[in-house]
Amino acid sequence: MHKFTFEEIYNQNKQRIHYHIHQLNIHDPHREFYVEGLTALWHAYKTYEPDKGPMATYFNSIIRYRLIDRIRKQSLEQTQMKRYLSDYPRVSDGSNHSYHTALKDLLLDTPELCAKLKSLLTENQWNWLDYAIIRDMPHKAIAEKENTTVDAVKGWAREVRRKLSSAEIRKLLRQEFE
Structure with missing residues (x-):
């Protein structure tokens, strides 16, 4: 069986990253999520085991869940910052x-x-x-x-x-x- 290079995998699957960004309704002006998806694709390429299932299915799940994790992380950071800012003026009252x-x-x-x-x-x-x-x-x-x-x-x-x-x-x- 022919072992693909990452460049070949990337060229075949870069649209997969865009697909998941679109499906998750992510606005990505700075391409942070695209880079996250690309990192997930590389990780999936490195950890893929052919006997466990189709490569495309594995790539889809790794990319999708990595993007979801990134959304959760950003949401948590924003929530914490808003909480900090809303508590900030009240900290001085004692x-x-x-x-x-x-x-x-x-x-x-x-x-x-x-x-x-x-x-x-x-x-x-x-x-x-x-x-x-x-x-x-x-x-x-x-x-x-x-x-x-x-x-x-x-x-x-x-x-x-x-x-x-x-x-x-x-x-x-x-x-x-x-």
Whole structure:
């Protein structure tokens, strides 16, 4: 029996990937699902055992279920992010530490969000956010570093909290993760 190369298998079965993407009603502008299907095709090619059944049936099931797994994974990630964003404003109503931790994680994970926030805050407000939230410095240490009073630093903190709870920032956060 002739052993096919992956290139031959790919040329014979690339439409199979498109078929499953279409059947599952997947919108794939960045071809992420196509690449996932291609990876599944390669995996199926490597693990196919002729005595277990027809190659086409095996390819169909591997590709289809890999695409379904990818949909589930993306859906779960979106659900978790929406839950995180909806809980985010409420985290501050009792525990400053958990609010700071959530904000710190969010800022460290998304540099583009940092850049957008930096453009919306004054230099002193950004410095407070950087020192107090990201670097976990106390107000007294920030005041010494910035050569100002603790009360001034607390004022920056109040303004940052006010701006972070504004509708504009909430909209920015939702746009960032939807």
